[in-house]
Amino acid sequence: LSSFSQKTRYNIRLASRKGLEVRDGTSEDLNLLYGLYESTSTRNGFAIRPRKYYIDVWQSFMEAGMAQPLVVTIDDEVIAAVVMSMFGDCATYMYGMSSGQHTEKMPNYLLQWESIVRAKAYGCTRYDFWGVPEVFV
Numbered sequence: 096l097s098s099f100s101q102k103t104r105y106n107i108r109l110a111s112r113k114g115l116e117v118r119d120g121t122s123e124d125l126n127l128l129y130g131l132y133e134s135t136s137t138r139n140g141f142a143i144r145p146r147k148y149y150i151d152v153w154q155s156f157m158e159a160g161m162a163q164p165l166v167v168t169i170d171d172e173v174i175a176a177v178v179m180s181m182f183g184d185c186a187t188y189m190y191g192m193s194s195g196q197h198t199e200k201m202p203n204y205l206l207q208w209e210s211i212v213r214a215k216a217y218g219c220t221r222y223d224f225w226g227v228p229e230v231f232v
Contacts, residue, residue: 120164186214
């Protein structure tokens with residue numbers, strides 16, 4: 096955490112103070128995650144594949160022990176999530192999604208931080224933002 100900018104550290108702590116919680120996602124969450132991903136794609140103007148594609152990919156990776164969704168909630172409402180894959184010593188941010196609600200509570204900052212913390216707990220020594228330009232990392 097100390098290597099992050101002061102503003103990033105502030106936003107991570109703000110999210111915790113505002114009552115956001117991060118939990119491991121399960122297979123039962125996958126349809127909900129697709130709904131969030133669909134909302135994200137509409138809001139940000141990018142194309143996505145049909146629901147079945149993502150559910151099959153996410154489920155297959157999870158069953159192989161190579162992926163873990165993380166879900167951010169506030170008052171039991173899911174507002175953001177990531178699907179993180181793990182292979183060897185590297186965790187990769189594969190998919191990120193959000194409802195667009197409660198953005199002022201900085202759910203994505205908390206989600207990325209928790210992804211890094213959990214990746215380390217899984218034994219990963221690297222975290223790959225997969226496709227995010229270096230200028231943003």
